[in-house]
Amino acid sequence: MSIYLHFRAVAESEIRDDHTWLAAFMSDAWEDHADEYAAGITCSINKGWDSVNDLYAAAATHDIDADEPWILPIYGGRPVAHSADADPSDPPLMLLDPPGVSQAAHFLATVSFDELWNVVGARFSALGWNRQDLLDHHRNLQGFYGRAASAGHAVAKAVWA
Template structure:
């Protein structure tokens, strides 16, 4: 089974925060995914997105947060887009990030050191033994893709809509 988290940047004025409308919009965007990625308005992470989240969670250790302090990952922010009346419960979950949240995610990804994150979390993510170089390269590619995607979206003042395709 192929599962992806699809990130799509969009001007707030061009979308509706309606699940049915967004599902159709994002399905078309997914059909055009390669072109949209090349244009810098989309990216995706296959299957391993929860491991990518674990990589970024290592930032909490790097900034020395105290016990009980909240920690949230800006790239996983946003608010769920509620399913409308009569929606199919199998419709994909969607998250909407407004432009200020997108800017926070871009700032986070620009400021965080991939190597420092890898030093903290890499061993838990397959970063040990003979496959370490391949694992590290895979996560670095995800990091660079997200960093450049969010930077472009933030500089354009765009929102980001995320959807999980299964």
């Protein structure tokens, strides 16, 4: 079974703070994933996003920033609560505001993947991850967040099973 963490850049003015609306928006974006990926406004990680977060958590050992910007790319943002009339099968959703997107982009642009890998690589290899897969996720997130920050966008996140 596949389970994805889906990221979608969107102008903050276009977002409604409503779970039902945002779930429909993200569902439409998921259906158009290939086109939106080609346009650079979406990104997704299949199953392994927790490991990507663990990779970024290695930045804490380097005292990069007291505000822990390493949390922002994967788990950053605020949850969007289900409304009383929401479909219980709707996915968990989060929104990362434009300042958070900028912080995430800065973190991803400045953190050294090689240094992070040096900290966690042996453990990750033992779990079946290879360096190239994580590097590909990192580069995808780097580009995605960089474009979203340059546009002043927020990032919506959904988990799809």
